[in-house]
Amino acid sequence: MNDLQELFVHKLAQQYYIEQELVETLDEMARNTTNDRMSQGFADHRDETRTQVQRLEDVFAALDRSAETRDCAILDGLEEDRRDLESRIEDEELLNMVYLNAGMMTERVEMTAYEGLTTLAEQLELGNDVQRPLESNYDEEKSAFRELETLATAKDMKSLWDRLTPS
Numbered sequence: 001m002n003d004l005q006e007l008f009v010h011k012l013a014q015q016y017y018i019e020q021e022l023v024e025t026l027d028e029m030a031r032n033t034t035n036d037r038m039s040q041g042f043a044d045h046r047d048e049t050r051t052q053v054q055r056l057e058d059v060f061a062a063l064d065r066s067a068e069t070r071d072c073a074i075l076d077g078l079e080e081d082r083r084d085l086e087s088r089i090e091d092e093e094l095l096n097m098v099y100l101n102a103g104m105m106t107e108r109v110e111m112t113a114y115e116g117l118t119t120l121a122e123q124l125e126l127g128n129d130v131q132r133p134l135e136s137n138y139d140e141e142k143s144a145f146r147e148l149e150t151l152a153t154a155k156d157m158k159s160l161w162d163r164l165t166p167s
Helices: 004-032 036-062 073-088 092-123 128-152 155-164
Strands: none
Touching: 004 036, 004 073, 004 092, 036 092, 036 128, 073 092, 092 128
């Protein structure tokens, strides 16, 4: 990698990988959680994520490049951790906490990635055809994170916190 443009495309390809992987992950978590609000939130964000994938494809097209993916060790690590915990936890409510935490961690990673991509796009003066889709995806990630934060403090989750927290 020798220049900022190559770095931008590399990071864009990683984010494209992340979004594609998360469509399946969000679907899985929506099915597996026993908390109705969380299930609906994951399902809604899965649908948003499909749109985010399309926006990233639009960014590649604006750059006159074919969409490509690059593995992202951060997402792979988060997924490995979630799957490991799933295999070791039998309590459904405790597993809901794993999903909530996994969702929040993933949204933070995505928000940071989109901030970086937007900064690079601005420096490279790539224009609105590139920047707008990235900003839209960032805004949706921020919104999804806020929804998860709200869930973490919701009444039904408070009783779980109380039950799981040692006296």
